[in-house]
Amino acid sequence: MRRSISCSGWLRTGRKLTASLGLAAVAVMALSGTALGTQVNGPTPIGASGLTAGHSYTYTFDPSFNGTDTTKTALRNAITQEIATLALSNAGRPDWIGANLPRFTYTTATSATLKLGYSHAQAVACNIKDPKSASTIACTTAGAIWFSEQGTPTWMKYCEVAAVSGCYTAKTILLHEMGHFLGLGHYPWTTDVGPGATYTVMQPQAKTLGTAGYNQTYYGTCDVAAFQEKYGVLSTASTYSPCLPNVKVSLTLAPASTTVSWDSSVTFTATLKVATGQAVAVNLIANRRVYLITSTDGGTTWTKPGIVLTQNSPGVYSAIASGLITTSLWRAVYDDPGAGEALLGATSASSTVTVKPLF
Ligand SMILES: [Zn+2]
Numbered sequence: 001m002r003r004s005i006s007c008s009g010w011l012r013t014g015r016k017l018t019a020s021l022g023l024a025a026v027a028v029m030a031l032s033g034t035a036l037g038t039q040v041n042g043p044t045p046i047g048a049s050g051l052t053a054g055h056s057y058t059y060t061f062d063p064s065f066n067g068t069d070t071t072k073t074a075l076r077n078a079i080t081q082e083i084a085t086l087a088l089s090n091a092g093r094p095d096w097i098g099a100n101l102p103r104f105t106y107t108t109a110t111s112a113t114l115k116l117g118y119s120h121a122q123a124v125a126c127n128i129k130d131p132k133s134a135s136t137i138a139c140t141t142a143g144a145i146w147f148s149e150q151g152t153p154t155w156m157k158y159c160e161v162a163a164v165s166g167c168y169t170a171k172t173i174l175l176h177e178m179g180h181f182l183g184l185g186h187y188p189w190t191t192d193v194g195p196g197a198t199y200t201v202m203q204p205q206a207k208t209l210g211t212a213g214y215n216q217t218y219y220g221t222c223d224v225a226a227f228q229e230k231y232g233v234l235s236t237a238s239t240y241s242p243c244l245p246n247v248k249v250s251l252t253l254a255p256a257s258t259t260v261s262w263d264s265s266v267t268f269t270a271t272l273k274v275a276t277g278q279a280v281a282v283n284l285i286a287n288r289r290v291y292l293i294t295s296t297d298g299g300t301t302w303t304k305p306g307i308v309l310t311q312n313s314p315g316v317y318s319a320i321a322s323g324l325i326t327t328s329l330w331r332a333v334y335d336d337p338g339a340g341e342a343l344l345g346a347t348s349a350s351s352t353v354t355v356k357p358l359f
Pocket residue numbers: 006007008009010176180186203204
């Protein structure tokens with residue numbers, strides 16, 4: 001039996017579907033690094049098109065979400081809190097500076113980029129599957145996210161209302177559907193198998209109370225990777241998700257002068273940035289450890305650990321080498337950070353600094 005990837009509807013836990021994939025041109029992100037799995041990105045049938053990285057958009061609640069009953073109030077509060085958290089942390093993960101996501105702020109206006117509604121019928125109706133599944137717990141269209149109602153269908157229970165067996169957490173549902181709205185597809189991991197438990201909220205089936213990650217309130221490592229590809233990193237200091245394909249970096253080194261007097265000094269400047277042609281855009285890479293190594297002219301043996309460069313501006317590092325008495329080769333080195341992020345290490349080309357003879 002084939003597990004369904006239903007990009008617009010999030011399905012009840014444990015429900016298996018036999019419908020085949022309807023994605024014509026999926027982009028498969030090959031993983032390396034820590035090999036967390038394979039993500040199937042969009043195109044997805046969902047999401048507002050043309051959302052711009054870092055821009056601010058509005059959201060509002062559909063009239064179906066109006067009312068003062070405790071259920072709607074609890075759900076609106078949870079959703080509002082989650083969107084505010086996303087706007088602050090820019091990909092959700094509290095320990096990362098992640099992706100440059102579009103932001104959403106609340107408006108009382110009836111017209112907004114994103115409308116949040118409360119209707120099981122609408123959630124089922126917006127599902128792309130045919131036949132449509134009554135097990136849809138939430139669904140995303142180009143302009144709205146629809147939540148099924150508490151008790152409709154009868155198994156639909158929100159943990160925000162009462163943490164009982166089988167309940168779903170609205171914050172996590174919001175994250176998942178917002179992921180679609182922002183252009184993500186699904187990861188194929190099932191609800192409680194493999195690394196998908198907490199590395200992503202973009203699984204085809206929702207989790208319930210007690211399952212690892214059922215109440216996750218931030219995007220997982222692999223969700224951030226997909227966002228970094230789509231919207232770019234948030235800043236030069238961002239961590240490049242280890243769920244990205246390996247990211248080659250460019251490291252250049254330039255001496256302020258290639259010819260110096262005997263026993264004098266020279267300033268080296270190194271620039272570290274993402275190489276062209278990677279899954280993520282070319283950006284300067286800040287706050288990393290870059291160091292200088294040296295060798296005799298024509299030599300192949302390099303001093304280590306060398307001189308650690310100081311960062312002058314994001315991604316630009318420098319150091320002064322003094323007491324130069326012989327012509328030497330110089331290189332900058334950035335070590336592979338390993339499993340912590342997707343960046344690869346790099347060594348610059350060699351620069352020769354010629355020391356003029358005393359006489
Ligand atoms: Zn989904």
